[in-house]
Structures are given as structure tokens and as C-alpha cells.
Amino acid sequence: MEIFLQQIINGLVQGSVYALVALGYTMVYGILGLINFAHGEVVMAGAMLALSALTAMIGWGAPPLLALPVSLLFAMAGCMLLGFGIERIAYRPLRHAPRLAPLITAIGVSIVLQNLAMMIWGREYHAFPQLISNHPHQIYGAIINDIQIIIVIMALLIMAALMGVVHRTRLGRSMRAVAENQHAAQLMGVDVNRVISITFMLGSALAAVAGLMVSANYGIAHYYMGFLLGLKAFTAAVLGGIGNLRGAMLGGLLLGLIESLGAGYIGDMTGGFMGSQYQDVFAFFVLIAVLVFRPSGLLGERLAERA
Amino acid sequence: MKKLKFSKQHVLFSVLFVSVMLLPFATDALLGRGWVRIVDFAMLYIMLALGLNIVVGYAGLLDLGYIAFFAVGAYCYALTGSPHLALAFPLLFPDGLHLSFWIVLPLAALLAGGFGALLGAPTLRLRGDYLAIVTLGFGEIIRIFMNNLNAPINLTNGPQGISRIDPVSVAGVALNTTQQVFGIELPSVHLYFYLFLSFTALVVFVSRRLEKSRIGRAWMAIREDEIAASAMGINTRNLKLLAFAMGAAFGGVSGTLFAGFQGFVSPESFSLMESVMVLCMVVLGGMGNIYGVILGGLLLALLPEVLRHSVVPLQQALFGRIVIDPESLRMLLFGTALIAVMLYRPAGLWPSGVRRRELESDEVAP
Amino acid sequence: MSEPLLALSGIGKQFGGLAALTDVSLHIRRGEIYGLIGPNGAGKTTLFNVVTGLYQPGCGEFHFDGRSYQTAKPHVLAQAGIARTFQNIRLFANLTALENVMAGRHVRTRAGVFGALFGLKSTRCEERDSTLRARELLRYVGIKKSSQTLAKHLSYGEQRRLEIARALASEPLLLALDEPAAGMNATETEDLKVLLQDIRANGITVMLIEHDVKLIMGLCDRVAVLDYGRKIAEGAPDEVRSNPAVIAAYLGSDDE
Structure with missing residues (x-):
């Protein structure tokens, strides 16, 4: 029972991060119908920027409670700029190009970002400074620490805020309009380019938060951390139904839970044949199974093809 | 007039043929033997890209896990053409199972094709990007299995991979040796070059035949408009499955060649980045056009190597020392090249020949 | 006369609780030109998609060329001899x-x-x-x-x-055309009319949806009118034109 609860907690923490990153994928996909392959690298950039800012500020003797939010804001600003630039350079010129062209530029951007990061920060793992108390709490035998509690709460708050923006504000309405029909939105006076830029910036800001969370949780950051995380988050977005915000959140949380429960129990289920190293297999199997039965993901719309 | 044009084509073809035949010697003389090996790998990539072109270029199915089929082929031969099975089943195969390459090759193609169909059957009704993620997941699943199937039975030897794989032999001649033909010395890399060249030619031939056939037209119809295709009586499910299986079989063939050539396979060679690279070759070269795909494969296989050999001397010439980590600079330039090419030629470097065909005069018969 | 080429009876189709077609029955005879008209949103294209296998009917019976098809895929019907065009052209571009x-x-x-x-x-x-x-x-x-x-x-x-x-x-038995004259000018429409008559003369049955009432009236042997997913009239063009239910459907009536 303790194991079960512990895996649930781990899953929720990991899942909140996936959800934040998945939102970035899904927003861009919803609006442009494009897999932003470089999004994982934006997460990495967020983590690295935050870490650098944090280290610098601690070095100047700033108190942790000031340094942390300031470096988070710094990372968010940096990532927003990055997201804006990526869209401008690699996607906008190709908006009417063949479908796979922007996928290739996205791959190019991702290679460039990864190697830029390697040049700037090197190949080594960077330790995340211990700022907040990492005090473990016992809940029925399972353990959760302060950082994890903060991650889950912050993720929930941010997601709520995002839903508010998308469903309650003028900007959100423009975003939904562009997602529905770019051309019609333009005719109705929506500045489509601006909305797309803002969408990329919003998604990148979320990515920065997620990057900080991951490195705080695991205590390290690395130039290569974005790749697998991005892959998982994209899987989560598809699981939930890509293009659907609630789907991305649900998919992220579910994927986190599935993975951690899978890792915890896969050994028992297969009689010791498969261990936790098959965690990723488990996640992908679930994804394939879900898509076979619900081809548009859990919350995806069933788009009846129109003749 | 027509005759002249014909003979001109002949001359062109002969020149091309001779220069390709001399390529390993020229490369060897000008750049060194290491480069012949690089060219050999480029040929393997071209085969892979042509296989993926059937799936992506003709049938329009985005496959992000294509390298998995390459892996299936490679492991097929690695298991059956090396001493490795002695570790897994010491009683059954005390020296391993040393099957001939030419027996394994068709089996590997079949097995890879079977895997393709197996993956395709439940997933081909998914819309484009969903299919992409499922294939990506499949690629990762295969890789993870290869990484971990060293226990409880040591089937794949895990991350260490399988080594001491038998070389390919043609007519009793092992290709990992240097041979004398008419007094000309042919080192192993040259021999493999000609082997790969023959296979590439075969793949090109098959692609061309398919492209201009009823099946190829049906694939392209599906790529253009699946609904209209099915309304025209095309069984889209079966044909997509066929494209998937055929592409996978090509992947399996290349994988088998790879294992024989390299003598060693490990899961590292089959990462997602490899799938992505092959896809880049197809798209950057010009989806659906065989020659574009060959060009894309050649460029993307050679470019990183060219950069590898040029960034260090270049930096030393410019700054007198190495300022930037050459490995990351090389990949940085590579990524930039990908972006630049796609921005300037969104349809690829050498797009499908339809436009050219359109310009060719054609009388709709009087 | 021999049995009809296409016989639909009691066809119904719902989209998430919204009835697009209700109890539609119609027969298309071999060798005729059969028109399908109705106001926008009357369910013409839905019916068309049912006939060509793009949609599976929710209920009802579907007979074509003497065989019954319950859940046929488009390619099966194409094999059986139904070919179609699309309202918004879908060529292999x-x-x-x-x-x-x-x-x-x-x-x-x-x-x-x-x-x-x-x-x-x-x-x-x-x-x-x-x-x-x-x-x-x-x-x-x-x-x-x-x-x-x-x-x-x-x-x-x-x-x-x-x-x-x-x-x-x-080589279809039934050629189904979804608004073939849409966007054509008068000359083009006239050419189309000649072409369709020639196709029929070659023994191919034609079914078409069309907004151009003049074309329908001048071309079709029989016409069916759909309104709110129901067939409200069927018959020779002249009969249909004077049918009060049809007039009401097109002009909108107050007593609904």
C-alpha cells in the first residue's frame, strides 16, 4: 500500500511537469497544426537559464526567496524570447509550405539549441542549488517533500490561470478563433500573426516553469534533458487528444501516473521478467492502446471527415 | 535528332556509371580509406531513405520510427550470423548459429515487413500526426527491448551489443578481406561499396517500377486525398499496410547489410535521432522523387563527416587554437543547414519530377 | 420494368443526436437521370455520402444492383459500381x-x-x-x-x-455527382448537360445533387426533394415543381 501511494505521489509530480510541457505542444498544434519538435529544448533552455541566474544571484548574496522567483522570471522571459524567435525564423516562412517542411526546420532548431546549450553550459550535469527546504513529509508511509508539493500546487495554479486566459479573455478568444479557422479569424480582424507569436511565447513560458521544476525536483540540469522530456510530454498531449488543453493536462497527469505505477508494478506483473527499465515501453504501449480505441486521444474531438 | 538525344543520354549514363564504379578508388586516393568507409555508410543511408520514401513520399504516411525496422534486420543477422547464440542457448548452439548472410537476408526482410504490418494493422486509421507518434513509440519500444533483453535470457547482450558478426561473403569470398582482381587490389571497404551499390541499384529499380505502377498510383492517390481515393475503389487500409510493410522490408535489408559490414551492432545505432535523420534525408532531398531522396541521403550522410573533418582545421586556421567544442559546432552547423535548406526550398532540394513531366510535350493524340 | 438499380428504404442517419436523415426511401431505375434537390442543410450530401459508403447508415436497407449492403466501405461500393464526384472538388492535386x-x-x-x-x-x-x-x-x-x-x-x-x-x-453502373455545375457559367453548364445526357445514353445511370433548378428540370427524369432530412416529394420535374410541400420548403412556410 505504501508503494502504491508513493508511486501515485511520484506520478502526480512527474505528471504535473508533463502537463505543463504538453500544454505548450498542444497550444501550438491547436493553432498551427504543427508538431513543435523544438519545444523540449525550450524546456531545457528554461532550466539552464534559471539555473544560471540562480547561481549568479546566490553568488551575489541574494536571499533564496528572492533569487528563486527572479530567476524563474528571467528564465520565462528568456524562453518567451526563444519561442518568439523560433516561430519567426523557422515556422512563419513555411506556413504555406508542404506539411513536412516545418517539421524538418523544427528538428533543425532542436539540434541547434541542443548544441548551443552544450557550447554555453558544457556537457556536464549541473547541480541545482538546495534553496528550499527539502523536508520530507510522511503520508501513510509514503514520502513527499516540500519541492514536490510546491511543484504540484504551482502546476495546478498555472493550468487554472491558463484556462482562465484562454476562456475568459479577449486574447483567449482570438486564440480560439485562430485555432478554429485562421482565415475567418483574420477576416474578423484578428491579428493572426500576433496571436500565433503570443501562443508560442505562452507555451515557452510554461516550458520555462516546467524546466525549473524538473531540475529542482531531480537536483540536476543538463543540456540533453529536453529531448526525452519533450518526447514524453508530446506523448502525453497525444494521449489526451492533441490540440485540446484539458486533454494535455489529463494526458500529462495520466502519463506520469501510468509511468510511475508501471515502473513500480511491472516487475510483479511479468513475474520479474521485466523490470523498471521497461517503464517507457509501458507508457508507449498504453499510448498505442488508447489510440487504437480512441483514435483522437482521450478528449480529442472526433472529427468526422467531411466530403 | 531523336537518335542524337538518345546517344547523348547513353554517354551521360556511361560517364555516370564509370565514375560511380571508380568512386571508391578516387575517394581512397584523394581522401583516404576512412572516407571510403564513410561513403559505404552513405550508401546504407540512401537505401534506408529510399525505403522510407515509399512510406512517406509515396503513401504520405509519416513514420518517425523507421529505424526500428533497420534494427530488426540488423539484429536478425547479428543473432544468426555470430557466436552470440552460444551465450543464450549453449546446449542448442555451442558455437552460435552461423547462418549464411544470403539465407538471413530474405528472412530479415520478411520479418521486418511482418513487423511493419503488425504495427500498421491497428494504427493506420490514425490521422497523420497520431500515426507519427505511434511509430515513434514503436521505434523506442524496439530499442528499449534491445537494450534490456539480456536478461533473463541473453538474447541481445543489452547495451554492449553483439559483436563478431560474420562478414558478408559473395561466392565464397568474405568481404572483410582484401582481394586481388585482375591485379587490382580491392580492400574490404571497396568490396562492400560494390555490394551496397548493387543493393542500392536494386532498391532504386524497385522504387521506380512501383512508382509507375497501379500500386504506386494508388499510394499517391491516398497521399493526395484519402477519401477521394477510397471513393475511387482503392482499399486504403490494405494499400497503406502494403506501403508500410514494403518500406519496413527495405529497412530490414539495409539493417542486415549494416550488421554484416560493421560486424557489430548495439542499440545505440538505432536511436530516435537516426529515424529523424532518415526522415530529414527524404524530406530535404525531395519527397517522392527517387533522385532527390538519393541526393538528400548522400548530403546528410556526408555533411556531418565533412564538418567533422573541417571544423578543427578551420578553427586552428582562424584563431590558432580550438575555441569551440568541435563536436557541438559540427552539429550546430548541421542543424543550421537543415533550417536554411528548408526555408529556401520548402519542397526539398530536388522535388518530385511532376513539374518536369508536366513541361514535357505530350500530345493528347489527335 | 426490371428491379431498380439502387433501392434505399427507411434510411436514417444521426450525428450526435441530430437527425440528418430520417426514414428516407427512394428507388433509382436503371438508365435514368435522378435529381436530388432541397434547401441548404436538407441532408442531400449526407444521403449522398450514405449512398457512396462514406457514412454508414444508422438504420434502413440499402440495395444496389440486386445485392444488399449493410455496412459497406466506399471502396466496396466502388467495386460494385458506384462512382462519385465531390461538391468541393477532390482531385489528386x-x-x-x-x-x-x-x-x-x-x-x-x-x-x-x-x-x-x-x-x-x-x-x-x-x-x-x-x-x-x-x-x-x-x-x-x-x-x-x-x-x-x-x-x-x-x-x-x-x-x-x-x-x-x-x-x-x-466503369460505374451509377454515377453520382455532387453539384457538378457549381461555379460554372451558362455555357459550361450547357456543355455539362450535353455530357451527362451522353453518359446516360451510354447506359450509365446518373444521380445528381444540384442547386441549379433549371439544369435539374431540363435534365432529370425524376427528382426527389429533401427537407430537414426527410423526402417530401418525388416524381417527374413538373409534378415536383407544383407540389405545395416543395414550394413551402423552398419559400419557407408559416404554418410550421
């Missing part, structure tokens, strides 16, 4: 005009991978035959441009005709 028509011959040809790879004689013959037939059809529908022109580079009217050629290539 990056294939040539010739290739488009040849793709239409898919169901009437059988060459497989094996034949293509080894260049079997039967395959080569079939291919040559296909090319000839496709060229003939292009000429027949009146596409004068090179057969190697990409479909997307043809003019609008030619694209409409190419769709018809592609459909005819499958």
Missing part, C-alpha cells in the same frame, strides 16, 4: 490529369506488386490499356490541355470534368 483518371481505373485493373516489379506481360498490357482508356476519357469529357498537366493546374471547369472522367474510369 499533385498527380497529372492522366494519372488521376488512371487511378480511377484501380478497381477495374488488378496488377500487383509482383507484376510491377517483374514487368510481367499481363501487367504491361493492362497498363497500356489503362493509359489508352484514360486518354479516351479525358478527350470524352473535353479536357484539351496536355494529359500531363497536374490536376491542380487545370481550370476550375476542367477540374470538374476531370472528376467526372476519373469517376467514369471505374
Whole structure:
């Protein structure tokens, strides 16, 4: 029972991060119908920027409670700029190009970002400074620490805020309009380019938060951390139904839970044949199974093809 | 007039043929033997890209896990053409199972094709990007299995991979040796070059035949408009499955060649980045056009190597020392090249020949 | 007269609780030109998609050429002899005009991978035959441009005709046309009318949806009128035109 609860907690923490990153994928996909392959690298950039800012500020003797939010804001600003630039350079010129062209530029951007990061920060793992108390709490035998509690709460708050923006504000309405029909939105006076830029910036800001969370949780950051995380988050977005915000959140949380429960129990289920190293297999199997039965993901719309 | 044009084509073809035949010697003389090996790998990539072109270029199915089929082929031969099975089943195969390459090759193609169909059957009704993620997941699943199937039975030897794989032999001649033909010395890399060249030619031939056939037209119809295709009586499910299986079989063939050539396979060679690279070759070269795909494969296989050999001397010439980590600079330039090419030629470097065909005069018969 | 080519009875189709078609029954006789009209949103295209297998009917019976089809896929119906065009042209844009028509011959040809790879004689013959037939059809529908022109580079009217050629290539018993005259000018519409009459004279039954009432009235042997997913009238064009229910549906009536 303790194991079960512990895996649930781990899953929720990991899942909140996936959800934040998945939102970035899904927003861009919803609006442009494009897999932003470089999004994982934006997460990495967020983590690295935050870490650098944090280290610098601690070095100047700033108190942790000031340094942390300031470096988070710094990372968010940096990532927003990055997201804006990526869209401008690699996607906008190709908006009417063949479908796979922007996928290739996205791959190019991702290679460039990864190697830029390697040049700037090197190949080594960077330790995340211990700022907040990492005090473990016992809940029925399972353990959760302060950082994890903060991650889950912050993720929930941010997601709520995002839903508010998308469903309650003028900007959100423009975003939904562009997602529905770019051309019609333009005719109705929506500045489509601006909305797309803002969408990329919003998604990148979320990515920065997620990057900080991951490195705080695991205590390290690395130039290569974005790749697998991005892959998982994209899987989560598809699981939930890509293009659907609630789907991305649900998919992220579910994927986190599935993975951690899978890792915890896969050994028992297969009689010791498969261990936790098959965690990723488990996640992908679930994804394939879900898509076979619900081809548009859990919350995806069933788009009846129109003749 | 027509005759002249014909003979001109002949001359062109002969020149091309001779220069390709001399390529390993020229490369060897000008750049060194290491480069012949690089060219050999480029040929393997071209085969892979042509296989993926059937799936992506003709049938329009985005496959992000294509390298998995390459892996299936490679492991097929690695298991059956090396001493490795002695570790897994010491009683059954005390020296391993040393099957001939030419027996394994068709089996590997079949097995890879079977895997393709197996993956395709439940997933081909998914819309484009969903299919992409499922294939990506499949690629990762295969890789993870290869990484971990060293226990409880040591089937794949895990991350260490399988080594001491038998070389390919043609007519009793092992290709990992240097041979004398008419007094000309042919080192192993040259021999493999000609082997790969023959296979590439075969793949090109098959692609061309398919492209201009009823099946190829049906694939392209599906790529253009699946609904209209099915309304025209095309069984889209079966044909997509066929494209998937055929592409996978090509992947399996290349994988088998790879294992024989390299003598060693490990899961590292089959990462997602490899799938992505092959896809880049197809798209950057010009989806659906065989020659574009060959060009894309050649460029993307050679470019990183060219950069590898040029960034260090270049930096030393410019700054007198190495300022930037050459490995990351090389990949940085590579990524930039990908972006630049796609921005300037969104349809690829050498797009499908339809436009050219359109310009060719054609009388709709009087 | 012999049994009808197409017989629908009690066809219903719902989209998430919204009834698009309710209890629609109709017969199309062999060799006739059958028109389907109705106000926007009356369910014409839905019915059309049911007939061509794009939608599976929720209930009802579907007989074509003496056989019953319950849940038939489009390609099965195409094999059985139903070919269609689309309201918003759906050609294979990056294939040539010739290739488009040849793709239409898919169901009437059988060459497989094996034949293509080894260049079997039967395959080569079939291919040559296909090319000839496709060229003939292009000429027949009146596409004068090179057969190697990409479909997307043809003019609008030619694209409409190419769709018809592609459909005819499958040697259908029933040719179903979804608003073939949409966007055409008077001359083009007149040419289309002649073409359709000729197609019928060649023994192919034609079913069409059309907004151009003049075309329908001048062309069709019988007309059915749909309104709110129900068939409200059927008969010769003149009868239908004077049917009060039809007039009400088109002009909107107050007593609903």
C-alpha cells in the first residue's frame, strides 16, 4: 500500500511537469497544426537559464526567496524570447509550405539549441542549488517533500490561470478563433500573426516553469534533458487528444501516473521478467492502446471527415 | 535528332556509371580509406531513405520510427550470423548459429515487413500526426527491448551489443578481406561499396517500377486525398499496410547489410535521432522523387563527416587554437543547414519530377 | 420494368443526436437521370455520402444492383459500381490529369506488386490499356490541355470534368455527382448537360445533387426533394415543381 501511494505521489509530480510541457505542444498544434519538435529544448533552455541566474544571484548574496522567483522570471522571459524567435525564423516562412517542411526546420532548431546549450553550459550535469527546504513529509508511509508539493500546487495554479486566459479573455478568444479557422479569424480582424507569436511565447513560458521544476525536483540540469522530456510530454498531449488543453493536462497527469505505477508494478506483473527499465515501453504501449480505441486521444474531438 | 538525344543520354549514363564504379578508388586516393568507409555508410543511408520514401513520399504516411525496422534486420543477422547464440542457448548452439548472410537476408526482410504490418494493422486509421507518434513509440519500444533483453535470457547482450558478426561473403569470398582482381587490389571497404551499390541499384529499380505502377498510383492517390481515393475503389487500409510493410522490408535489408559490414551492432545505432535523420534525408532531398531522396541521403550522410573533418582545421586556421567544442559546432552547423535548406526550398532540394513531366510535350493524340 | 438499380428504404442517419436523415426511401431505375434537390442543410450530401459508403447508415436497407449492403466501405461500393464526384472538388492535386483518371481505373485493373516489379506481360498490357482508356476519357469529357498537366493546374471547369472522367474510369453502373455545375457559367453548364445526357445514353445511370433548378428540370427524369432530412416529394420535374410541400420548403412556410 505504501508503494502504491508513493508511486501515485511520484506520478502526480512527474505528471504535473508533463502537463505543463504538453500544454505548450498542444497550444501550438491547436493553432498551427504543427508538431513543435523544438519545444523540449525550450524546456531545457528554461532550466539552464534559471539555473544560471540562480547561481549568479546566490553568488551575489541574494536571499533564496528572492533569487528563486527572479530567476524563474528571467528564465520565462528568456524562453518567451526563444519561442518568439523560433516561430519567426523557422515556422512563419513555411506556413504555406508542404506539411513536412516545418517539421524538418523544427528538428533543425532542436539540434541547434541542443548544441548551443552544450557550447554555453558544457556537457556536464549541473547541480541545482538546495534553496528550499527539502523536508520530507510522511503520508501513510509514503514520502513527499516540500519541492514536490510546491511543484504540484504551482502546476495546478498555472493550468487554472491558463484556462482562465484562454476562456475568459479577449486574447483567449482570438486564440480560439485562430485555432478554429485562421482565415475567418483574420477576416474578423484578428491579428493572426500576433496571436500565433503570443501562443508560442505562452507555451515557452510554461516550458520555462516546467524546466525549473524538473531540475529542482531531480537536483540536476543538463543540456540533453529536453529531448526525452519533450518526447514524453508530446506523448502525453497525444494521449489526451492533441490540440485540446484539458486533454494535455489529463494526458500529462495520466502519463506520469501510468509511468510511475508501471515502473513500480511491472516487475510483479511479468513475474520479474521485466523490470523498471521497461517503464517507457509501458507508457508507449498504453499510448498505442488508447489510440487504437480512441483514435483522437482521450478528449480529442472526433472529427468526422467531411466530403 | 531523336537518335542524337538518345546517344547523348547513353554517354551521360556511361560517364555516370564509370565514375560511380571508380568512386571508391578516387575517394581512397584523394581522401583516404576512412572516407571510403564513410561513403559505404552513405550508401546504407540512401537505401534506408529510399525505403522510407515509399512510406512517406509515396503513401504520405509519416513514420518517425523507421529505424526500428533497420534494427530488426540488423539484429536478425547479428543473432544468426555470430557466436552470440552460444551465450543464450549453449546446449542448442555451442558455437552460435552461423547462418549464411544470403539465407538471413530474405528472412530479415520478411520479418521486418511482418513487423511493419503488425504495427500498421491497428494504427493506420490514425490521422497523420497520431500515426507519427505511434511509430515513434514503436521505434523506442524496439530499442528499449534491445537494450534490456539480456536478461533473463541473453538474447541481445543489452547495451554492449553483439559483436563478431560474420562478414558478408559473395561466392565464397568474405568481404572483410582484401582481394586481388585482375591485379587490382580491392580492400574490404571497396568490396562492400560494390555490394551496397548493387543493393542500392536494386532498391532504386524497385522504387521506380512501383512508382509507375497501379500500386504506386494508388499510394499517391491516398497521399493526395484519402477519401477521394477510397471513393475511387482503392482499399486504403490494405494499400497503406502494403506501403508500410514494403518500406519496413527495405529497412530490414539495409539493417542486415549494416550488421554484416560493421560486424557489430548495439542499440545505440538505432536511436530516435537516426529515424529523424532518415526522415530529414527524404524530406530535404525531395519527397517522392527517387533522385532527390538519393541526393538528400548522400548530403546528410556526408555533411556531418565533412564538418567533422573541417571544423578543427578551420578553427586552428582562424584563431590558432580550438575555441569551440568541435563536436557541438559540427552539429550546430548541421542543424543550421537543415533550417536554411528548408526555408529556401520548402519542397526539398530536388522535388518530385511532376513539374518536369508536366513541361514535357505530350500530345493528347489527335 | 426490371428491379431498380439502387433501392434505399427507411434510411436514417444521426450525428450526435441530430437527425440528418430520417426514414428516407427512394428507388433509382436503371438508365435514368435522378435529381436530388432541397434547401441548404436538407441532408442531400449526407444521403449522398450514405449512398457512396462514406457514412454508414444508422438504420434502413440499402440495395444496389440486386445485392444488399449493410455496412459497406466506399471502396466496396466502388467495386460494385458506384462512382462519385465531390461538391468541393477532390482531385489528386499533385498527380497529372492522366494519372488521376488512371487511378480511377484501380478497381477495374488488378496488377500487383509482383507484376510491377517483374514487368510481367499481363501487367504491361493492362497498363497500356489503362493509359489508352484514360486518354479516351479525358478527350470524352473535353479536357484539351496536355494529359500531363497536374490536376491542380487545370481550370476550375476542367477540374470538374476531370472528376467526372476519373469517376467514369471505374466503369460505374451509377454515377453520382455532387453539384457538378457549381461555379460554372451558362455555357459550361450547357456543355455539362450535353455530357451527362451522353453518359446516360451510354447506359450509365446518373444521380445528381444540384442547386441549379433549371439544369435539374431540363435534365432529370425524376427528382426527389429533401427537407430537414426527410423526402417530401418525388416524381417527374413538373409534378415536383407544383407540389405545395416543395414550394413551402423552398419559400419557407408559416404554418410550421
